[in-house]
Amino acid sequence: MPPFRLLRRPRLVPVVAAVLLGGLAVVEAWTDPSFRQSFGSLVWVALWIACGLAAQLRWPAAGAVAVAASYPLGELLGAPGPGGAGLIAALVAVAYAGYAGRPRASRVATAACVAVFVLTDIVRAGVSWDSIFFPAIFVPAWWVGSLVRREQDRTREIASLAAQLDAQREATAHAAVVEERARIAREVHDSVAHSLSVMTLQLGGLRRQLGPLLDERPAERDVWLGLERLGRESVEELRATVGILRTPRDGEADLASPVSLARAEHLAADVRAAGLDLALETQGDLTTVPRAVDVAAYRVAQEALSNVLRHAPGARALLRVCHENDAVEVVVRDDGTRSGQADESVRDGATHGAMRAANGGHGLVGMRERTGMFGGTLSAGPVTGGGFEVRARFPIGRGWQ
Structure with missing residues (x-):
């Protein structure tokens, strides 16, 4: 899977943050003259921050408190702080806790993080502006994470309702x-x-x-x-x-039963009866696909095959449906040829695909809407060697746990 797709997987956020912010804390300790004299102690603090972020994979709220504890840890080790990397790490941890943790646990964790920073700062330098500054940045960070979570929950509910209405x-x-x-x-x-x-x-x-x-x-x-x-x-x-x-x-x-990828063979049979030379490939257990994703993926396959029938009659086509642990992928590809015709502009798969793309999408807008509703991706266009391909990928289980 390409790296840019991996970065969009929610569970990788704590891992990526642990590597980047832990490394950033080390770089900050080495490059900042006021921190360099305590470089050894700050390396331990950076390691603590990285471990706290990584712990959020399993314990989002507790991991946020652990990251916030890096501030008093640095004070105990005699290192100045909190550095910019440590403060950013704490904000990211609180936002992640607001997104991935239970609402009550995330609120308690946010309050604990604020208390840790404020009390440590009071012990270190007395009451100051920071006593107001820390709550002013931690609470909005938690609110942003909670807001994103509510929006994604709402998106899933809308997708489920759309499938039920369908x-x-x-x-x-x-x-x-x-x-x-x-x-x-x-x-x-x-x-x-x-x-x-x-x-x-x-x-x-x-x-x-x-x-x-x-x-x-x-x-x-x-x-x-x-x-x-x-x-x-x-x-x-x-x-x-x-x-x-x-x-x-x-x-x-x-006809009375709802559409489903498990009935892909029926869809393929109907398309073959309409005159299309279609091969079907399936992978994984298609009966366990979540209902909303199941309907959307089936509709994408149906629309893509209808496009082949309309724009490339007589072409050879392939329908591939794959159910992995974390995604469902639907691929419809045709070779772009039309039996009994000698028009080179049609036989040339690249030209054929460009003609279809230039004609306004022919259902591509609807397919993109279906995939986008689930945070998925849709690619459509000419393929190397001739022909046209539609590839839709629907992620499964996008909730952060």
């Missing part, structure tokens, strides 16, 4: 179809089939009454018998039609 809309549409078919079946059974059945019975009764007369006219009798037979056959056909309308056909029960 599933409800499909279920409502299917229920409407079933109800309409049932209504048609009732109409056919109660009106047409009933009338045709009565007419056939009347023909049979009239034939028996006219028996001697029809025996003398065999041609007319055969026509009459044919009409009766046709009436009975029509009644049976209507009854069979009513049964079909009231009983779902093969595969129709799937």
